[in-house]
Amino acid sequence: MKRQTRSPLGRASEGCAQVPTIATTEGEPLAIASERPTDTAIIMHDLNRPPRSRIAMTILLIAVTTFAGCAHNASPRRGRAVAAVTVTDSSEHRSLGDAAARQARSMVGTSYHYGGSTPSSGFDCSGLVVYSFGRAGQPGLPHSVARLDDLARPISIEKLEAGDLLFFRLQGRKNAHVGIYLGDRRFVHSPSSGKKVEVVSFDHVYWGPRIKRAGRLIKNH
Numbered sequence: 258m259k260r261q262t263r264s265p266l267g268r269a270s271e272g273c274a275q276v277p278t279i280a281t282t283e284g285e286p287l288a289i290a291s292e293r294p295t296d297t298a299i300i301m302h303d304l305n306r307p308p309r310s311r312i313a314m315t316i317l318l319i320a321v322t323t324f325a326g327c328a329h330n331a332s333p334r335r336g337r338a339v340a341a342v343t344v345t346d347s348s349e350h351r352s353l354g355d356a357a358a359r360q361a362r363s364m365v366g367t368s369y370h371y372g373g374s375t376p377s378s379g380f381d382c383s384g385l386v387v388y389s390f391g392r393a394g395q396p397g398l399p400h401s402v403a404r405l406d407d408l409a410r411p412i413s414i415e416k417l418e419a420g421d422l423l424f425f426r427l428q429g430r431k432n433a434h435v436g437i438y439l440g441d442r443r444f445v446h447s448p449s450s451g452k453k454v455e456v457v458s459f460d461h462v463y464w465g466p467r468i469k470r471a472g473r474l475i476k477n478h
Contacts, residue, residue, distance in 0.1 A: 353476045354420020356393035361385055361437045361445045367454045369447045374400060380447040380454060382435050386422065389437060393420075395476055403432040409472025417471055426469040436464075438471070 370379025374387045383405060387398045399405060402424070409422050419440045427433035436446030442459040459465045 351418060351420075353390070353393055353395055353474070354418055356420070357386075357389040357395070358419040358437055358439050358445070360389040360392045361454075362439060362456070364389070364447075364454045365445065365456060367447070369450055369452050369454070371450065372400075382447050385445075385447045385454060386435055386437060390474065395474065398474070402435045405435055405474075406432050406472065409474055412471045412473045414468070414471055418473075420474075422472045422474065424469045424472065425464065425467045427467060431469055434467075 364376060364380065364385060367376055368379040369381065370384075371381050372384065373379040373381055374384035376388075380388065383400050383402050386405060387400050390396075390398050399408070405422060406424050409424075412421060417438050417440075419438060421438040423436045423438055423444050423446075424432060425434035425436070434446070434448075436444040436457070438444045439456065443456055444459075445454065445456050447454045457464050459468070
């Protein structure tokens with residue numbers, strides 16, 4: 258007597274293709290219970306072949322059902338874009354700023370001279386900036402505090418690096434003075450007539466409270 262059984266195969270994970278139910282009859286070929294033949298049905302039908310062929314077809318069946326259910330997970334990875342190696346503003350400034358700060362620091366003791374921008378003539382405040390950055394590789398800066406203020410990109414006091422500029426408000430004038438930051442809350446500047454280039458701390462009772470803002474010069478800008 259023939260016996261008929263139904264052995265449903267469980268659904269695959271959500272989003273995967275559902276494998277159809279298999280209907281079997283003892284002594285008869287296996288067939289997929291579906292309205293139209295599929296590649297899987299053909300493979301199941303061929304399981305009645307000799308043992309060696311049956312083993313091969315079983316392996317193929319497993320491969321087909323596996324890839325049918327999970328093919329959506331095999332989408333190709335998007336290629337990761339390779340960023341071009343460029344010199345950032347920060348690293349570019351660090352080299353320029355360090356060199357300018359060293360140049361300015363080496364001028365300590367040089368006399369103040371209004372309109373001066375060389376060691377032999379002496380320096381005013383913006384003249385020291387022009388000379389120091391020129392020697393560091395940034396020639397042609399304007400010999401004017403106001404114009405340097407326009408060129409320098411704003412930066413917070415907390416993020417100061419060597420070579421950044423400090424602008425001061427004196428006697429109600431917002432662009433009255435400029436100095437070059439050295440690090441460790443110190444800057445170098447050429448203060449006023451009768452004085453010399455000096456290094457000053459942010460804690461200085463006169464200069465500290467008069468810092469208006471900080472700015473950064475970027476090479477070739």
